[in-house]
């Protein structure tokens with residue numbers, strides 16, 4: 007953002023970029039309020055350009071008849087042009103540090119229709135400072151809609167971490183491009199809905215994070231052609247389930263059958279349960295080594311303590327997906343030494359165990375955790391949860407999946423995901439593409455299956471085909 011802004015600012019008249027941002031911001035605020043005339047708007051204004059955006063947008067709303075009050079956190083360092091514009095348009099300013107203003111600030115926020123958060127944008131580090139934190143509380147308690155400028159103040163733009171108090175917005179109007187903090191939890195939760203305003207920046211090719219869209223996924227999905235047969239489409243091997251958890255095997259196969267491989271080979275003690283539900287499955291109880299050729303393996307869902315199968319799968323020179331119990335049983339040096347791709351799919355608890363940290367610290371720093379695991383294991387890692395992230399070893403953009411729903415937090419839905427991703431691996435997708443395409447379809451399938459009501463993991467597997475069609479249409 008900084009580099010792109012510098013480059014563009016050098017070519018534009020002074021202040022032009024901020025005017026573009028303010029125009030987009032004011033339009034979004036007006037749309038949210040429905041009518042501007044007579045509305046009460048409070049601007050929370052920090053000392054940087056983020057506050058400048060808020061002030062110029064406030065001036066535009068004041069010119070259309072809104073009553074606009076700016077609350078200045080550092081009056082002496084407020085954006086001078088923005089403040090002058092607001093005053094010219096008839097807005098007033100209060101200062102948080104002025105004792106006589108304190109009650110007026112509180113009153114203004116309590117009775118506002120709209121609060122615009124211009125405390126801090128991409129220049130921020132750490133949670134809100136002590137003088138700003140009470141404003142976030144007042145805004146949250148007020149009945150006003152809260153619009154954040156560029157980012158909810160107090161969240162980390164680059165990582166999605168939240169290290170202290172932060173603004174909770176209903177809408178975030180962001181400029182130029184999405185920042186990782188708008189896509190990755192926990193910060194994402196603070197942003198509300200996000201609207202992107204194009205201010206004409208040319209962005210660098212490689213981003214820190216990227217989110218696939220329908221068209222990207224459609225271009226990656228394997229579709230059979232005239233030359234296809236079941237072997238050419240790829241065979242996926244599923245080494246999963248145990249006498250204790252036969253259902254995990256059934257669910258992983260259910261996901262795999264909807265993922266584009268030409269055949270699914272199941273290896274393990276739950277063959278009868280699998281065949282009863284899916285007669286098209288090729289079943290063996292001889293272990294992965296003697297199971298016959300596959301183009302990719304899935305190992306681990308419901309596997310209990312079957313370390314032998316995990317080792318046999320990791321020894322094969324085809325792409326391997328390791329999930330659930332397999333993650334605990336996989337030897338790190340064996341994984342690192344593999345030449346074919348490895349895709350690991352932990353949830354936060356499993357990732358925490360692999361990293362030797364608490365679950366909470368993985369959830370608080372998802373981007374860091376997924377990159378760290380990918381480096382330690384020399385493997386592609388898909389970290390599940392409210393935002394699913396996929397990272398390759400050796401860097402590059404981390405894929406963020408935006409399609410999920412919290413209804414997916416149901417037992418066994420991870421097994422469906424691993425079967426689906428394994429099937430895409432067998433069909434020839436790279437580990438990064440297989441993981442992120444599977445997360446995309448799985449999230450969408452979860453939405454279709456839930457449709458606002460609780461569901462089971464098998465419902466998710468049955469909706470994968472609808473998700474696929476939706477992506478292709």
Ligand SMILES: NC(=O)C1=CN([C@@H]2O[C@H](COP(=O)(O)OP(=O)(O)OC[C@H]3O[C@@H](n4cnc5c(N)ncnc54)[C@H](O)[C@@H]3O)[C@@H](O)[C@H]2O)[C@@H](O)CC1
Pocket residue numbers: 011015023024027052053054055056057059125126127128129130131132133134135138155156157160181205
């Ligand atoms: N550079 C540009 O051309 C453009 C910048 N824009 C805006 O400018 C913003 C960046 O502006 P700045 O670089 O001036 O930085 P910010 O306005 O984001 O923040 C800098 C100020 O916030 C204070 N601050 C830092 N951390 C804080 C915290 N945790 N709690 C409270 N205050 C804190 C600092 O003391 C500093 O003065 C963007 O987010 C965007 O809103 C837009 O106007 C578009 C154009």
Ligand SMILES: Nc1ncnc2c1ncn2[C@@H]1O[C@H](COP(=O)(O)OP(=O)(O)O)[C@@H](O)[C@H]1O
Pocket residue numbers: 330353389390391392393394410411412413414415416417418419420421422423448
């Ligand atoms: N709060 C949430 N929001 C969105 N998706 C979620 C949430 N919680 C879990 N999920 C998704 O649900 C699936 C659960 O997988 P997992 O934890 O492995 O469950 P299981 O082991 O029971 O199959 C993952 O795809 C995960 O990303």
Ligand SMILES: [K+]
Pocket residue numbers: 056123124125126127154155156157158159
């Ligand atoms: K902000």
